[in-house]
Amino acid sequence: MKEIFERVSIRKYQDRPVEPEKIEAVLRAAMAAPSTGNQQPWEFYVITDRDMIEKLSRVHLYSGAAAGAPVVIVPCYRTKDLWVPEWAQIDLAIATENLWLETTAQGLGGVWMGIAPQEDRIEAVDAILGLPEGLHAFALFPLGYPAESRPQEDRWDPSRVHYI
Numbered sequence: 001m002k003e004i005f006e007r008v009s010i011r012k013y014q015d016r017p018v019e020p021e022k023i024e025a026v027l028r029a030a031m032a033a034p035s036t037g038n039q040q041p042w043e044f045y046v047i048t049d050r051d052m053i054e055k056l057s058r059v060h061l062y063s064g065a066a067a068g069a070p071v072v073i074v075p076c077y078r079t080k081d082l083w084v085p086e087w088a089q090i091d092l093a094i095a096t097e098n099l100w101l102e103t104t105a106q107g108l109g110g111v112w113m114g115i116a117p118q119e120d121r122i123e124a125v126d127a128i129l130g131l132p133e134g135l136h137a138f139a140l141f142p143l144g145y146p147a148e149s150r151p152q153e154d155r156w157d158p159s160r161v162h163y164i
């Protein structure tokens with residue numbers, strides 16, 4: 001799958017809106033992810049409101065680049081009515097990687113900005129979005145048409161593979 005080897009963090013975006021069909025395509029990819037016991041603990045908030053994006057970009061030291069994005073997707077996880085709630089963040093990580101790979105496939109660029117598992121960050125994003133009880137922010141994913149490009153670093157290191 002070529003997108004695995006093309007995906008890079010994109011933090012600069014063209015001043016150009018993203019078509020709703022492309023947003024749906026990346027969300028479909030996220031929801032195609034496997035999850036523990038198929039519990040699908042996710043909800044996705046799609047933010048285009050400039051004031052809210054500005055607030056999200058100030059959540060921590062490394063979220064500033066979100067301010068330049070036309071869209072920020074916030075993958076969220078439920079903690080209620082789940083078979084194994086303690087696995088929900090792992091489920092969201094898989095869904096977020098799917099979302100990132102499909103972003104690349106759509107000719108867009110984005111970057112995963114870490115929120116969970118850091119409690120102070122989760123609380124800050126939950127408050128900005130006004131999330132209901134039992135639903136929490138997992139990550140910020142600003143995306144848009146890229147205004148930067150570079151090849152992915154080659155991380156293949158055969159010495160990290162251990163055959164027994």
Ligand SMILES: Cc1cc2nc3c(=O)[nH]c(=O)nc-3n(C[C@H](O)[C@H](O)[C@H](O)COP(=O)(O)O)c2cc1C
Nearest residue numbers: 007008009010011062063065111112113114152153
């Ligand atoms: C869990 C996670 C959290 C991350 N958090 C941030 C972040 O807060 N801000 C940011 O600019 N990049 C963030 N990144 C992007 C990483 O810095 C990036 O993936 C890494 O440097 C490798 O570069 P690449 O994505 O271009 O291959 C995060 C990536 C992951 C997987």
